Amino acid sequence: MSSERPSPPSEGDERPTGRFGSDQGWPRWTIWVLFAVIAGALFLPGLLSSQSSEQISYRQFLDDLRNDRVAEATFQNTDGGISGELEDGTSFSSNGPLEPTDADQSLMTEKGVEFTTPTASIWASLLPLLIPVGLLIAFFVWMQRRAQGQMGGIMSIGRSKAKTYSTERPGTTFDDVAGYEQVKQDITEVVDFLKHPDRFAEIGARIPKGILLVGPPGTGKTLIARAVAGEAGVPFLSVTGSDFMEMFVGVGASRVRDLFQSARKMGSAIIFVDEIDSIGRKRGAGLGGGHDEREQTLNQMLAEMDGFEVTTGIVMMAATNRPDILDPALLRPGRFDRQVVVPLPELEDRRRILEVHVKHKHIAPDVDLDLVARGTPGMSGADLANLVNESALLAVRRGESEIAKRDFEEARDRILMGPQRDSMVLSDLEKEAIAYHEAGHAVCAAVLPTADPLHKVTIIPSGMALGVTMQLPLEERHIYRQDYIEDSLVVRMGGRIAEELVFGVISTGANNDLVGATELARKMVREWGMSDRVGPMAWGSQGQVFLGEDLMHTRDYSDDTARVIDEEVERILRDQQDRCRQVLSENRYGLDLVARGLLEHETIDGTEVTRLLELASPGATAANPHSVLVNANGSSGSEHADADGHEPHPPA
Structure with a gap:
């Protein structure tokens, strides 16, 4: 219903975690670092010591020592390895005892050979034991942290998922909501009460505890709630109905309790529940009424709103487009006291x-x-x-x-009606049939006194339509009169009768025309009492089944009455068909001119259709006096094409 600014982030937003990181454990890259350290400790010393040297036996080493060919030697007391350098600069390596014998030491001292026996590091001896122990300890620490994180998630599953909006980040305000002055006035009273409760208390006024926003989808119910969050001087808690439901029994009721406890700690607060029909469905309705978990959640919400414990300073707001399926206990005074209707915009x-x-x-x-x-x-x-x-x-x-x-x-x-189908190839005969079909609609709309003004006519295929006749009302209408509905039926019949008059045969192009006309005539008889034979009686339409109790609904009239209804529907349709045939017969030349104009230009506006009719019959009146029309459903205007391409929008 208006432009929407991005809503501010809530104070309770969780910090996102990346693919390789988590608040509940070590990053995944630490495992690879640990493996690298272990591999380096095991293999690096061997790689560093594996220089190019000549491998000799221990006996050869002693012979070289006696012949004064050894310059220096190093004995490894860990594995008995001997390495050193000869007088000619050649490196050698050999294997011997862990420590040189006294005789060998005396020989090396006698020959002036430098030798060392490095002492093994304690870490070098303990490393083979520490590595498995360290890995085992690290594994148990990781498992413990994982268990704590999962346990924390399980323990917090009953906490509310409501997002809190503070006054420092208003986001959307009432200035962003266009129109709906009465709705904004009703909502503003609640905001003023929370800001200035003393002014209402002076005269003993009691603010409603709950406000239910009711309206069709897309009318801006959630936008109005966001505007309240921006205008209110108190914390605003926002949650959707589906946030209460989980796979565990009792979680929904626990979250409702936590939600109201959080609101009570804030003193005054507004709680907004979007799509409340997901948890507020009528109890005990059978199919579609919900399972036990949903009913327990609803029971807890009823008790929190107006139960044994008095709740003050907390105002509930909710939005739904299905108020008919809500539980009566949720709509009684003391809970959702006020229902604010957010209708389609005028x-x-x-x-x-x-x-x-x-x-x-x-x-x-x-x-x-x-x-x-x-x-x-x-x-x-x-x-x-x-x-x-x-x-x-x-x-x-x-x-x-x-x-x-x-x-x-x-x-x-x-x-x-969908995008234009420029790629569709129609034959000349099909184009001519469509042109006369749309011309029939257009002539009836231009000639009949109570029909909506003709806006334009086109034979360009759009969506599922092969042609379109569009009418626009001069003013907003909320109810339809019987003469307007009858003229609307004549306009619907115009395409079919035009084909019959010109070609002598009818086609499938009027399929949707007939469907819409039959539905409209049936409503005239069954719901609006516009049949003298049936009388002032009404029976509800057979809509889709949403609640289990509707399955047990039976037809509330007899077979004889059903036969009378069918006969009256047929009579109304045949009478308006005869009227349509008379109108088009009287404007036969004008019908030809309009069809010729459509074949030449493909699209002509309502003014051009009126000019062609006046040209065809100078004495005829093509004006359109538009009286006040009646529509019980509150819609107005005629601008839809049927699936076959020839239908203005039905008045009901």
């Missing part, structure tokens, strides 16, 4: 959101944000952010330095 809100997202982008002068906002009904804040980004990408792809109007148009079509 026209003015969409304009403000677009202004936020284009603030730091180069926009061409021909871009009208009012027109862009009017052409994006039903889009959430996340959708609008994606629209602006896609427009910028298209501008870069074309090599432009500014985002133009055509970029927004193409990005919107790309998001709603």
Whole structure:
């Protein structure tokens, strides 16, 4: 719903560990260093002593000694090795006793030969024993540290994973949230209470203990929570619903206790639980209601919010897009007292959101944000952010330095209907059939009095659509009237009837038209009471099964009533088909002109369609008086193409 600045790092963020390092043990490279030291101690002395020398026997050594050919000699008292140098400079080596005998020593003294018997180092004798012992000790120390680290992880598994945001790092504020003034006012009251509790206590006001943000995905619930974290003068604890669940039983409840204990130590605090429906599902609902671990976690949260022990100074915030599956005990007063609905943005809100997202982008002068906002009904804040980004990408792809109007148009079509399929090859007969099909939609939309204004018509394949007829509302609508819905059915039938009038046969191009029209007519009969024969009765739609209790739901009307409903749906569709045939028959020449224009230009706007109809029938009125329309679901606008390429957006 608005631009989002990066959220600040939390105080409890863990320090990342690299591949070769860990806080729970020695780095892996120390093992290689240890091996290198051991290898050096074992093999280096031998390598250093392995110089080029002549190997002689001990008897030869004594003969050379008697013949005055030995200059110096060294006796190794560890292995009996003898090394030295002859008078001619030749080095020699030999093997003898560990120490020279007295006779040999007297002979060397008599001949004037220098000899030494170095004393063996204590480390040299102990090294063969110390190396295995050292390796064994190092192995046990490493195992102990590993065990302590794992034990510490097991002991801390019940601690909360909530991230704490302080006032020094606000990140997002309410200024970053475009629109939704009423939502921001409700949230601001909670922030003001935590900042100035005395002002509320003077008149005896009690702040709600919990605020539940409810709305469709992408409307900015988490963004509003981040703005509260930036505006609040108290610590803000953020956690997701999935953080409470682990494979061990009781971990979720333990984390809930730890979360509230941490909040109580701070005095006043705000706890935000994102996607609370993951742990707050309705208990005892059977399939989908959750297992015992989830229920115990929910029970602990209920007790902490409003149980036997009074909790003061702590405000709970939560966000969900499925409030219908939450447990009733979670929504009662004293827990989540206030539900703040974050709906899809209205026209003015969409304009403000677009202004936020284009603030730091180069926009061409021909871009009208009012027109862009009017052409994006039903889009959430996340959708609008994606629209602006896609427009910028298209501008870069074309090599432009500014985002133009055509970029927004193409990005919107790309998001709603998919990218254009320029590689698709259509025959002339197929192009003509598609042109008349879209012309039928366009003529009905331009002629009918309560239809949304026609924006543009194209026969360029986009996504799964072979052609598109797009309508844009003049104003935001929240309810639909019966005459508008009937005109919408006529517009849906326009493509099929146009093919029938021109070619005498029908094609598969109206597949999605018929699906949407049938669904709309069924809602008129079953849910909106727009059938005199059925009367003022409504039966809910057969949606998908989310809870186990829905499996036991049976049809709450008889077979005779079902037959009447089917007959009324058929009657409504046939009546609007006859109206559509009459409208196109009266504007037959205009239908030909619009189809010819589509074959020539591939895309024409609503103004050109109106001009062609006036040219075809100067006395006809192609104006569009737009009365207040009715929509129980709160959506507005008509700008979607069906999978076969010929469908404006349904009003319901």
